[in-house]
Amino acid sequence: MFGKILIANRGEIALRVHRAAHDLGIKTVAIHSTADANAKHVRLADEAICIGPPPARDSYLNIPNIIAAAEISSADAIHPGYGFLSENARFAEIVAEHRIGWIGPEPAHIRTMGDKVEAKRTAARLGLPLVPGSDGPITSLEEARAVADTIGYPVLVKAAAGGGGRGMKVVPTAADLETALGAARSEAKAAFGDDTVYIEKYLGNPRHIEFQIFGDGQGHAIHLGERDCSLQRRHQKVLEESPSPALSQAERNRMGEICANAMAELRYRGAGTIEFLWEDGQFYFIEMNTRLQVEHPVTEMVTGLDLVREQIRVAAGLPLSVAQADVRFRGAAIECRINAEDPETFTPAPGLVSDYHAPGGLAVRVDSALYNGYRIPPYYDSLIAKLIVWGDTRGEAIARLRRALSEFVIGGVKTTIPLHQRLVDEPDFLAGDYSIKWLEQWLAGRAESDEGTAG
Numbered sequence: 074m075f076g077k078i079l080i081a082n083r084g085e086i087a088l089r090v091h092r093a094a095h096d097l098g099i100k101t102v103a104i105h106s107t108a109d110a111n112a113k114h115v116r117l118a119d120e121a122i123c124i125g126p127p128p129a130r131d132s133y134l135n136i137p138n139i140i141a142a143a144e145i146s147s148a149d150a151i152h153p154g155y156g157f158l159s160e161n162a163r164f165a166e167i168v169a170e171h172r173i174g175w176i177g178p179e180p181a182h183i184r185t186m187g188d189k190v191e192a193k194r195t196a197a198r199l200g201l202p203l204v205p206g207s208d209g210p211i212t213s214l215e216e217a218r219a220v221a222d223t224i225g226y227p228v229l230v231k232a233a234a235g236g237g238g239r240g241m242k243v244v245p246t247a248a249d250l251e252t253a254l255g256a257a258r259s260e261a262k263a264a265f266g267d268d269t270v271y272i273e274k275y276l277g278n279p280r281h282i283e284f285q286i287f288g289d290g291q292g293h294a295i296h297l298g299e300r301d302c303s304l305q306r307r308h309q310k311v312l313e314e315s316p317s318p319a320l321s322q323a324e325r326n327r328m329g330e331i332c333a334n335a336m337a338e339l340r341y342r343g344a345g346t347i348e349f350l351w352e353d354g355q356f357y358f359i360e361m362n363t364r365l366q367v368e369h370p371v372t373e374m375v376t377g378l379d380l381v382r383e384q385i386r387v388a389a390g391l392p393l394s395v396a397q398a399d400v401r402f403r404g405a406a407i408e409c410r411i412n413a414e415d416p417e418t419f420t421p422a423p424g425l426v427s428d429y430h431a432p433g434g435l436a437v438r439v440d441s442a443l444y445n446g447y448r449i450p451p452y453y454d455s456l457i458a459k460l461i462v463w464g465d466t467r468g469e470a471i472a473r474l475r476r477a478l479s480e481f482v483i484g485g486v487k488t489t490i491p492l493h494q495r496l497v498d499e500p501d502f503l504a505g506d507y508s509i510k511w512l513e514q515w516l517a518g519r520a521e522s523d524e525g526t527a528g
């Protein structure tokens with residue numbers, strides 16, 4: 074087992090990794106930018122090294138400085154958290170070339186899944202159900218027409234280097250194809266420096282359901298059920314839950330097994346998430362994420378497993394601590410992402426946290442790096458806390474969530490807590506009746522009724 078881990082991240086996830094490491098008796102090294110000298114992850118770690126100025130490209134993305142920090146501190150391994158360098162295959166290779174352990178999947182698997190066309194090819198080979206579409210990149214307008222005619226309109230043009238919705242264009246009819254193809258290509262070129270695109274059937278009203286998987290890199294893999302992440306705004310998740318209110322235990326077991334078998338065949342190592350769109354009882358693979366996800370705590374709450382501990386174990390060459398037959402799904406968990414943003418306009422609102430009181434009690438978890446007197450820097454993501462609750466039933470979890478949100482005090486900055494308070498009282502949410510379109514439509518409707526009262 075590793076003796077010391079360098080955590081190449083900041084904020085709540087750096088803290089999350091630090092805690093798992095200390096629970097295993099492993100020492101931690103924090104890295105930080107000059108803007109994060111007073112951050113909680115820096116204060117709690119056994120050692121801390123400043124690796125650059127505030128902009129992420131000069132600090133949390135600065136590969137030479139991070140490698141130097143690992144060498145200076147004699148860290149045995151690096152955990153990348155999520156975001157930043159977590160899905161950078163080249164970084165994973167460089168870490169290995171320096172004989173430092175990499176707490177993540179093999180670079181080749183990161184690279185394959187980073188190319189959405191390669192990811193789909195791989196998924197197809199492994200037996201995952203795909204969205205109907207082009208068999209690879211689109212090389213001409215004629216090819217695009219042929220594919221779209223076969224699968225039927227509407228279709229969606231997507232960037233191979235994409236993800237997160239950039240370079241994506243809906244094509245309602247054949248008359249719109251040429252324009253959409255050009256627009257998707259130039260957007261992809263500008264965003265990723267790669268104008269490779271592919272085509273899929275456009276699903277009009279799906280849910281986003283993702284399966285958490287884990288592999289040991291030796292041909293064993295398990296699944297830890299699914300998370301429903303349909304409640305999103307501009308491709309940013311707002312609230313996630315497990316289990317999905319839409320699935321039966323039989324559907325969960327069936328798709329979970331397909332995912333686990335696929336990852337065993339791939340000899341995948343570490344944590345991964347297989348993303349599906351789900352419509353009319355059918356799953357359609359869209360992407361795979363080769364990192365720990367922000368919303369992993371909901372899976373931890375329903376399975377009782379520590380996902381970061383499992384990541385560290387398999388990276389050190391140990392087996393997973395559980396077999397599939399030992400995994401039990403109990404109750405329901407919900408996570409609210411709390412951002413330092415105006416809850417109406419979603420404008421980032423960094424600043425001084427003048428008052429901080431986190432909720433507590435049975436089955437209430439808060440993952441946050443905030444403390445009283447902390448100044449939220451303006452340079453990074455606006456996520457400041459994750460509130461995760463568990464209940465024996467979904468109804469019990471929601472009741473606890475409502476209570477915990479009402480206890481939560483974050484003074485001095487605007488936060489999205491009021492948004493969550495309204496959301497958890499919505500009849501559609503209470504019924505679990507929502508798709509990927511629901512949240513934005515609800516927000517648009519609320520904006521309209523505000524105009525009505527104002528006028």
Ligand code: MV4
Nearest residue numbers: 204229236237238273274275276281305359509
């Ligand atoms: C889709 C889709 C409909 N049909 N693919 C958006 C980001 C990227 N990860 C995949 N995305 C979508 N792919 C087909 N064939 C709709 C979306 C989509 C979406 C997906 C998940 C969660 C929220 C979303 C919001 C808008 C569009």
